[in-house]
Amino acid sequence: MRIAVLGSGAWGTTVASLVSECHDVVLWARDPATAAEINSEHRNSARLPDFAVPETLTATADLASAVTGAEVVIVGVPSSGFRAVLTDAAAYVGPGVPLVSLAKGLEAGTRLRMSEVITAVLPGHPAGALSGPNLANEIMSGNAAASVIAMTDEDIAAELQVVLRHGLFRVYRNHDVIGCELGGAFKNVVAIAVGMAQGLSVGNNTTGAVITRGLAEITRIGTAMGAEAATFSGLAGMGDLIATAMSPHSRNRYVGEQLGLGRTIDEVLADMSAVAEGVSTAGVLMEIADELGVDAPVCRSVHRVVSGKGDAHDAYRGLERMPGHERDPG
């Protein structure tokens, strides 16, 4: 099959590399130098400095030539640039071609999930998402990993499952697109909370509790938005959150860790070249939680710290209050 992958970040390049072992893949890179490096040196030194990409993978900085003729389009652009790239690509996407998002965020302003942005730009095309505990560098190392292809149409999901799986990269199906996309986006906020705990050196008990209570919060918010709770307990929710929380390569965890060490959000972000989606998602998440009337103390603490209204130590004040039943927030 002929497949286009848009975006040459670490994850886009990794998915393109996996799929290129069995399919004809063209990776679109915004920067012509990145495309040239992939084609001539089989490397993406800016995003995956430690790995070679397959020689079968070709890249281009020309969106039209990447997308034209593609039977599947995979979009690995961060949420902030997702609609713009898709709009530029739209005229070249063939009729009925399915599109799969790799991004884990909501669109600023509209709060749309990425598959909703796909539908807004390309109505009538099957739209879904690939999400799970998928640290790019580990997959490039050849380690086993599991992911979820989320599509409402189970037949198209089953076809894409075959396309996307490769070797030890296992791809499950899930019909709950809302849950997979919200799980992938919201878990970044909890990952910042976990990072803060780690920066403050408060230990693994607290990490376990923050993940558990934080995941319960985003599950309550997600189900109020139409997701299924089981999806948040699955690979695109809990699985992704755990891998993120354990990995020194996670950008969202890194942001939290630096905040926990006492740096300000401006200082932390100034040093980063790649996007930590959880920083902007925290604000959107709290707007939604407040509108729905769902209490979310862990996510609210993250939002306070990343918006500069408190420091990471504040998040641990108030823990001496008496908690209630485990099913309740707080």
Next chain:
Amino acid sequence: MRIAVLGSGAWGTTVASLVSECHDVVLWARDPATAAEINSEHRNSARLPDFAVPETLTATADLASAVTGAEVVIVGVPSSGFRAVLTDAAAYVGPGVPLVSLAKGLEAGTRLRMSEVITAVLPGHPAGALSGPNLANEIMSGNAAASVIAMTDEDIAAELQVVLRHGLFRVYRNHDVIGCELGGAFKNVVAIAVGMAQGLSVGNNTTGAVITRGLAEITRIGTAMGAEAATFSGLAGMGDLIATAMSPHSRNRYVGEQLGLGRTIDEVLADMSAVAEGVSTAGVLMEIADELGVDAPVCRSVHRVVSGKGDAHDAYRGLERMPGHERDPG
């Protein structure tokens, strides 16, 4: 209040230390030398070598004097010795005194949960469990942690919540005693699987996936036994599993890690002084799963390895098979 804690392992000693700050606590130690050391030197050097215990905590090797007059009895003996200690103590337990288990295993042979063993030995007494992500050494260090008191009677749960909480040790309530006890016991089997993954150096994606798929397995088995799924997504299930998986101090994770490094189960257990409950729980868990007809491939792999019928590498064979819908096992 006058409170007895039975068992001077790391966790029993830690709970006794926490509670002794506000209550009159007597810790029963099987070994008179341990009791003497706690009373004279305020240390338990065998189990918590890095910490002092409060001077307010007294210990005894005389079960009768520990239990007589106690208004709450907390039992921190491993599942293998739980019934025998409780039977010896029974004559001294006052009428209506609630008993709380700290053990995270099922009784060999009968497969009873520890609160069921309490009810078998002391019928009519309120029986419950304390469970959660509670690595003893971190709590002794004064770090924040959260736990769950599980009792069917919400009023007694609320009273015990007040007794057990202390400072940054937060205690939630949960009416689902079955779920909290099964979560605490079964999670040790998944913790061995996580340890095996870590010993094999297969990375955080796999750790995230093993925790997610393993927790889904024990949730399916637990709900078939009468537990509520939400409890497995809570502190006594997921929270405890994450803390265990992340901590170098977890005995169950340690067993798995050593197996992943290629040692045999006999070699690993020969070196350990404390009990890793997950080794025996794995066999009971698979008996139950088979009787219920619930598929549990992660737990089955652990059982094969800890019973000497396979090695840790085997557990990663078969990952190239195509998975199905995320809600299904496999």
